[in-house]
Amino acid sequence: MSTFLGMPGVPVRGPAADTAVGHLTGDRPFPAAARDSLADTQLRRNLAHATSTIRAKRAAVVTEVPDWEALRDAGSAIKADTMARLPELLEQLEANVVARGGTVHWARDAAEANRIVTDLVRATGADEVVKVKSMATQEIGLNEALEAVGVTAHETDLAELIVQLGHDRPSHILVPAIHRGRAEIREIFALEMPGVDPSLTDEPAVLAAAARTHLRQVFLRARVAVSGANFGVAETGTLTVVESEGNGRMCLTLPETLITVMGIEKVVPSWRDLEVFLQLLPRSSTGERMNPYTSTWTGVTPGDGPQEFHLVLLDNGRTRALADDLGRTALHCIRCSACLNVCPVYERTGGHAYGSTYPGPIGAILTPLLTGLTGGDDPNDSLPYASTLCGACYDVCPVKINIPEILVQLRAEHTEAHADRHRLPTAEAAAMKAVAWSMADPARFARAGRAAALARHGIRRGKPLLPLPPPLNGWTASRDAPRPSAESFRDWWARTRGPSS
Amino acid sequence: MTAREEILSRIRGALGDTPSRPDVPRTHRQQGVHRPGTPELVRQLIDRLEDYRATVVRVAAEDDDAIGQAIADALTVRGIGQVVAPPGVPRAWTGRLADVVVDEASIDARTLDRIPAVVTGSVVAIAETGTIVLDGATVCGRRAITLVPDTHVCVVRAMHVVQTVPEGLQRVDPRRALTFVSGPSATSDIELDRVEGVHGPRTLIVVVAG
Incomplete structure (x- = not known):
């Protein structure tokens, strides 16, 4: 396969993610x-x-940090710096993982990542794996x-378990089962969890205890774990x-083999950078001062934890996003989900409506x-419009991604893609x-103003008297429908201030 | 072309010739206003830990016998007689306990699952976030022993209590396998109601000494 490197200095987009594999569409x-x-x-x-609860918790713990801004x-800035020197940082990460006894694999797309992981699992002879909640593996459809x-x-992860047992899809980055209430979760457990006490109540503590009992035996026997990564230094x-919950620690500690799938954008330059993200992430995400457990590991630690470690670095469309100055900043995301919790659209539709991981x-x-915008009937073409552009997401984003601005740019791109693809304009x-x-x-504009004034007779109490033809309906x-004024501004000006000069 | 070469080439292509590197402002606090180990920080740490529903036992001096007594009292109240402890834990900490299993790497997870509690030290604690850091060294033990037993008794020396996250990270070695513990295991996955106690130890007892 040849790669077109383009004109010197002109960014060239990497290929779009293959949407035939995984859950991006x-x-x-x-x-x-x-x-x-x-x-x-x-x-x-x-x-x-759920969203109002988490919003209040986040606001309270953010307020107590004097240097939040x-x-x-x-x-x-750390993320922008990372993107600017991504090749050298990935090579450095790779060299350090290898030096400490790990193996690094590179995956161009979802299919390649899945192939690498399934081959590694099969090589161990295991017929099951335990998984830490991971957006990347959900994105590529690894399960x-x-x-x-x-x-x-x-x-x-408890929420991922609820989703998996319910034959359902995740609907939130942090709390994938946010769309389920406790009574529904009790039903799912009673029906689907092997060996569960069918008389369990819907108390969250009782449900969490049931998950502990169910998974404990799985953790104790598992030989292979698959995880994502929040950061790679x-x-x-x-x-x-x-x-x-400690499910992450179980997976990262007890099995013999650990396979970690990480998007290439998750690298950070230095250990010191974690002092920033380990403050931003938990407060933005769960609204806690610190999450109960953070695990860090470097390659293989003799006598402690998995003695075989594989890191799979995933592209899958990330180099497509990277080519655009503004779009690149979307790769700064640390998956906290604060933007979901404040979004008036998300709060009403939930996550399934977006169709993507x-x-x-x-x-x-x-x-x-x-995945790219096709200008055709790809469902993802509708996503840049799934917003009121109110800007609440930008205000809470811990890495200051200007989401509204990117939405507007993507809408413009979509309009162009649509025009390219269709002979008729939108x-x-x-x-x-x-x-x-x-x-x-000027004369045409004046006539248009008067024509609009006539249209007022066709509107009563905000509704047109006759049904409008598509697309106006x-x-x-x-x-x-706003009722136009009886008189255009120009006519009013001419009448009250004399003829314009 | 290998996947590695191709992805690196794609990245270079996407960035163009001269991606601009921003200056990274680091105007956030690098250290707190209180020096490590001061009473203000110890108070703040205890407040945060209790907020996470950890149990805190205060021992006035950094005296191993007094620590041992506090550990014995806390476990006896809970009816726990057997513990596992890493080899670097001072004998005085576990001397009053009936059955102490000193960890060797040969203890498998199923055996650990039958031991009700673990006693360890820690390397640093961060007051503002209520975080205790374990680094896998001899006083903290390998990761599995602080994970599988249902009760974790962790000793924090007051002199190891710092105020801020940056101070905490500066004091640990990233080449070790680290675990940052902030309270017992917890979940908010059901209606975002916090429930303490899932897969990790459901009871965290912190002995703050000094």
Whole structure:
């Protein structure tokens, strides 16, 4: 395979993620999927309760940090610096992991990453693996790939377990089962968890205890674990997993073999940089001063933990996002999910409507940056529009990703892609062209103003008297049509201030 | 071309010739206002640990016998007679306990699962976040022993208590396998209600000495 390196100095996009493998694309555009979510009152109650709880917790623990803004500035700059020298940092990370007894693999896309991991698991002879919650392995559909070769993947994070036992999909980055209430979770456990006491109650403590009992035996016998990584430190070769339940520690400690799948953007230059992210992440994410457990390991530690360690570095569309100055900043994301919890759209639709492993505001930019915008009927083409552009996500982002600005840029890109692909422009593009034509000439603009004034007779109480033809009825279906004034501004000016000079 | 070469080439292509490197501002606090081990920090650490539902036992002096007495009292109250301890834990800490298994790497996870408690030291504690750091050295032990037993008794020496996260990270060696512990294991996965006690030790007893 040849690689086109392009003109000197001109960034060249890497290939888009292959959406045939993994979970970056849903089966319907956002508006269609959102309609179902909005009709589900139980889901909306669960989401409203959960997001309001976590918002309040986050706000309280962020307020008590006197240098929060300085930490955000540092976090943002560290990530920008990382992206600017990504090749050397990845090579440094690799060298340090190898020097400490680990093996590093590189995966161009989801299919290649899945192949590497399944081959490694099969080489151990194990027919099951324990998994630490990981966005990257969800993105590439690793569980399905393992299943296809006869390997059972046990999700061990409580929320991931709820999703897995419920034959469901994750709907939130941090709390994948946020769409489920306690009564539903009790039902899932009673029906699906092997050996569970069927009379268990829906108390969260009782449900957590049931998960502990169920998984303890799995942890004690597991020979292979698969994890993601929150950070990989280039300077030392140190990998980091941030978690709460201890399931991560179990996976990172007890098995003989550990396989970690990490997106190439998760590298940070130095150990010292963790002092910034280990402050930003837990407070933004769970609203805690610190998460219960953070594990760091460097290659293999003799006599302590897995004696075989593999690191799989994953591209899968990341070099596509990297080529764009603004889109590159979406790769700064540390997966805290604060943007989901404050988003008025996410709070009402939940995560499934986005169709991607990455939902919410960050998903609405990251997903199309990884997969590309087709201008056709790809569901991901709808994601840049799944936002009100209110900016709440930008305010809470611990690494200051300007999500609204990227959304606007992606909308422009989508309009261009659509125009390239279709001979007919979008209705919006046609309307804009008509506006441009009338505004280009003072006489035409004056006539347009008077014509608009006439249209007021066709609108009563915000509704048109006659049904509007598509696409205009799309606007008035959920909004009032503004009633134009009886007189245009120009006519009013001419009448009250005399003829214009 | 190997995947490695191709991905590195893609990255270089995506960045163009001269990606600009920003200066990284580090105007955040590098250290707290209190010196390590001061009473203010010990108080703050205890406040944070109790907020996470850890049990804190205060021992006035950094005296190994007094620490041993506190550990024995805390475990006896809970009806625990057997513990595992790493080889570097002072004998005085576990001297009053009936059954002490000194860890050797040969103890497998299933055996550890039948031992109710573990006694270890720690290398540093961060007051602002209520975090205790274990570094796998002889006083902390390998990672499995502080994970599998259901009760973890951890000794923190007051002189090891620092105020901020940066101070904590400066005091540990990243080449070791580190575990940062902030309270007992917990989950917020059900309706974002915090529940203490999932897979890691459900009871964390911190003996703060000095």
